[in-house]
Amino acid sequence: MLGYDFIDYNEKGNLTISGCDCVELAKKYGTPLYVMSEDEIRRRCREIRENHIEKYNGFAVYASKAFLNKEMCRIIKSEGLGLDVVSGGEIYTAYSAEFPMDKVIFHGNNKTMEELEMAIKYGVGRIVVDNFYEIDCLEELLSVEDRKIDVLIRITPGIDGHTHEFIKTGQVDSKFGFSIFDDSADRAFQRLLNLKNINIKGFHSHIGSQLQENEIYKKEIEVLASYVKKIKDLYNFEVDELNVGGGFGIYYVEGDIRRNISFFTDVINETVISEFNRLNLKKPLVIIEPGRWIVGEAGITLYTIGCIKEIKGVRKYVSVDGGMADNPRPPLYDAQYTAVLANKINRNDEEIVTIAGKCCESGDILIKDIKLQKVESKDILAVLSTGAYNYSMASNYNRMRKPAVVMVFSGKDRVIVKRESYEDLIRYDV
């Protein structure tokens, strides 16, 4: 239903996800509630395995910033993917869930000494070196180690992804990576090459997030390949790995296109093959880093509707028991979502309403002007495609408690993250 294979409705007219009745889930666990479909997450991991790892002998790491907790680490581990982490907290979560740390790639534009030390201690597989300060830190930390660590060098390819300003990363004016438009990337390469405890495995770049087109990856790889060629010519150094980042777009609302992973991975791999061939370079291991594409569409958020306020001739506000604290994306990126009333799926008495959150901000609007079945207080609203960057970006603004996360799998449900309690909110207050 609604184009999501794992979302449907039952004989009661209630929305179901992976065979679980959403109204029952709301009753059992309370709202707001994040619900994630394990079937869908695993199906997408398999799609990546078949179309990238097996078809092209590549590798994929899940960008854990999109949605991370211990259970997600276990799922990703069992699907054979690696993990992209960006903080000590993400490293610690992976380590605690017994994730194979050699399959972890550590990113970040300002990794602290403590985080780098942790990455080395826990045996993180690759550190993606982002800047000169990080090289200084690594040099200091590794001076007392007698083993080598593997690194990738992050370069800024100077490519402007067609996406929201806040989620672009590959353009010249970016806080991430070494520029190839001055001598920064070259100087970084030389310094790292001369450090005896560093083993350079290759390069990394990432253009941005929620990208809907694949041509941009072609451009990115052309830039990367010509840089690899330059390095080969100057230093007779061939890279083993090329990490092209993530950013594959998903379906949120009409106008977005639901893409198979092969839409992106075929272009990526075919461009690598043809460019590296053309430039007479050894074909590297191609690494991709999808986050949103794996979990975004797999998640929904359930809310209970409370106050309904109609301003005659202006707007009808329908307020839910969550909002920007559990989903900051609409105020932050002007993100668009669609939603349905989970308890009234096959009703067609529609009206246009605006879904407001309960935070003390006029900007806390989840969906502006959406056509819904006739809304009443206590209805259950399901907002779709909330699996990425909702739970992971949730805050305690207004001292809201972060919702629980329930994983559903073939008709069964289980809590994977408990709802915060009021006690949790004052736990660190002194």
Ligand SMILES: Cc1ncc(COP(=O)(O)O)c(C=O)c1O
């Ligand atoms: C370095 C890096 N890799 C991967 C990702 C994953 O992005 P997405 O969730 O859009 O796939 C990001 C975020 O944009 C990123 O910064």
Ligand SMILES: N[C@@H](CCCC[NH3+])C(=O)O
């Ligand atoms: N948080 C962003 C994505 C950031 C991607 C990380 N580089 C979003 O919700 O769309």
